Amino acid sequence: MERKVYDLGLSTASCRVIACGGDGPDFWAYVADRGHLHYVSYWLPNKIRVLRVPRASFDGLQVLSSHYARIEERVYCRGAWVEDADAERFRLVPGTRFAHDDARIYAFTITEGLDVMEHAERPLYFVSCCEYFADRRHFYWQSSWTRRIERVSGYARVDDYEKRRVLAQQWRDSGLQGEPDEETQAADLDRTRTVADLFRLALPDADAEWTDAAPANA
Secondary structure, eight states: OOOOOOOOOOOTTTEEEEEEEOOGGGOEEEEEETTEEEEEETTSTTSEEEEOOOGGGGGGOEEOSSSEEEETTEEEETTEEOTTOOTTTOEEOTTSSEEEOSSEEEEEETTTEEEEEESOOSSOEEOTTOSEEEOSSOEEEEOTTTOSEEEEOTTOBOOHHHHHHHHHHHHHHTTOSSOOOHHHHHHHHHHOOBHHHHHHHHOTTOOOOOTTOOOTTO
């Protein structure tokens, strides 16, 4: 495997690694250097970014994920302040690109970057390993074209890769010992054709009115 070395311009004599994780290109770290705190990642344009926080706050760093962190009353995404995020109520949605507080939905991936949807209606519905989420009436995703969180039709087709990821997680969560037999798997895959189908299968008890999303095989 090819290895690359990047000069971050920091002095080893004065640096202190506060937190780090990941392997290869997914490695990340928070590094204190004198009066500055830095976020280090291969995916940043310059591999390093300075967090604008007081030195006294460095040890109060709370790493929420490889991308998100909290320092005092601020949330940061890859070292950049997520303006207006409510640090006390900020929550990640496990197994997805999404996070939320009481007022907003946040979506982040390395390729699409960070986007925020204001005034999200409650309740919200998330499915582990799924690229979509929903409120009581509509479905949403982070578009790979615009990089924005946008509404999407419940009739939108889901590809086999996403179906298999979501269904595999559902089978594990159901407490089954191993995957269902081939006939059951085939039946689940066949009746899960659209975004709405996926959510109905994963969340059969959801108190939602997905009016723009009649079953694809109805």
